[in-house]
Amino acid sequence: MSADSARRTVRILTWIGLATGVIGGLLVAFPKVLPVGGPWVQLTLGVATLVLAFRARKTGIAEVEGFDGRLSLFAALLGFLVVFFAGQVAFGILVAVANP
Template identity: 85%
Template sequence: MSAETSRRNVRILTWISIATGVIGGLLVAFPTVLPFGGPWVQLALGIATLVLAFRARKIGIAEIEGFDGRLSLFAALLGFLIVFFAGQVAFGILVDVATP
């Protein structure tokens, strides 16, 4: 891949990961917006944020000279926070279902 194509891919992946992270963060902050399946959607958005952010970092580190990955690192941290908080709620739901 050329450097310009790599830069474009990193930019697209980073901004999509930030967008999914912001949506997931809003759903964590306002959980009543999705009354059915909320924690599962939050977990999916958090995982998508992580995958996209780390994919952007991988491409940037491997193919772009002098890559500054602070924005994709921010998206990855946002994904970790979403997975942490949504995971707690999802785990609580699973425990409630499993206990008689």
């Protein structure tokens, strides 16, 4: 992969990762928007954010000279926060279903 292609790939992955993280964060902040299946959508968005952010970091570190990964690192941290808070709600739902 050429350097320009790698830069473009890193940029696309990072921005899509940030977008999914922001959407997941908004759904965590406003859980009533998706009353049914909300935590599962939030978890999916959080995991997608993590995958995209770490894929961007991997590509950037390996193929881009002078890679500055602060934005992809921010996306990864955002993904961890979304997974953490959505996971708490999802776990609570699973416990409530298991103990009638």
